[in-house]
Amino acid sequence: MECMKHFDKQELPVAAARRGDSAAWEILFKRYQLPLFTYLMQMLRRREICFDLVQETFLAAIRHLDSLRCEERFGSWMFSIAHQKALQWLRRHRWNQEESWEQHTAERELVSDEAGPVDLLIQDEDEAAFGAALERLSGEQREAILLYWLENFSVAEIAEITAVPPGTVKSRLFHARKNLKRHLERVL
C-alpha cells in the first residue's frame, strides 16, 4: 500500500526517533499509549496483560523502526504490532471467545460512505450503555470499529492491521454499526 497522509495532520517526529532521539520517542509513545491501551483492553479485557502488551509493542517499534518505509503510516504500523501481539497472546493462552473472529468474513456488505468518525455522538449518561453495547459485538466487529473510532484509520489501513481483505473490513464495520445501533436503541 502506498504512503498516504494520516487524517491527523500533526507531524510525528518519526525521523528524529530513527536517529535515537529519546524526546521524539517519548512524543510518539505518549501519542499512542492510551489509544493502544484502549484497543488492547477492549480486545483482551486484562489490565496487566494490556500494560505488558503496550510495552512489548513499544519495544518492537524501537527495534524494528528501520523496517517502516513510510513515516506517515507510523500509527497504523504501531496498531498492527499491537494487533499481532494480542493475537499471539490469545494463541498462547487459547483464549475462549464466545464468537470466532473469523465468523463474519463471508459477509460483503458495504459501509455507507457518509458515515464519519463522529457519526455516533453519545450523551454522558449513556456511557455505560455504550460500553455494554460495545461488549456485545463480536471480536472482529469490535476490533474494526475500535480502529475506526480511535484513530480514524481507513478501511485499507484497518485491512492491513487486521490482515483481512478490505471488503471484510467494510462488512465488519457495517455490522458493528448496525448491531451497536440496535443494542443502544433497545437500552435507551
Place this chain on the structure above:
Amino acid sequence: MKSPRELLLNRYRDEVPRLDRISESLARYANGETGRDTPAPATSSSPSASLPPSMRRSPGAAWRWYWRGLAAVWGFILVIHLLGAFLDPAGGERSPQYDPIQLAGQEKELWHQQWAWRQKMIGAEKATGPRGPNPRHSPGPRSALPFRLRQHALA
C-alpha cells in the same frame, strides 16, 4: 456530547500515569538502542537499565554466553580429571614392580621371575595357538536354519 473516541479513551484515563512511566522508560531505552551516535543518559549505566530485568537486552550478552560455555567446558574437563585421579590414584602409571631400572634386590629378582613366566606363557601360546573360547561358555553349534524353521523341525 462526546465522540466515541473520547468516550473510549476516557474509560482508561486513570491508567495514563502508569502508561507515562512506561513511555518514559522506553524512550530512554530507545535512546541507547536506536541512536548509537547519541550519548547515553548520565543517570543510567546501560541503555536498558530502566527496563525490567526480563526485557533488558545487552549487546554483551553473546560474549557472556561464550564465556559461560567456555567455563562449563573447562569445568567439565576438570571434574573428569579429578574423578580419574580419585578412582585411579596411580594415575595410570605402571606399577614400580614392572620397572627393572628402579627396582633392586628382592623386588628385582621377583620382577625377573614374573617376566620369565610371562615370556614362557607367550612362547607356549605361540607354539600351540590361541586357546580359543572356554568350551563351558560356548553357545554350542548353531543350526543353519532360522529360528522359526528350527522350531518347526523340533515340533
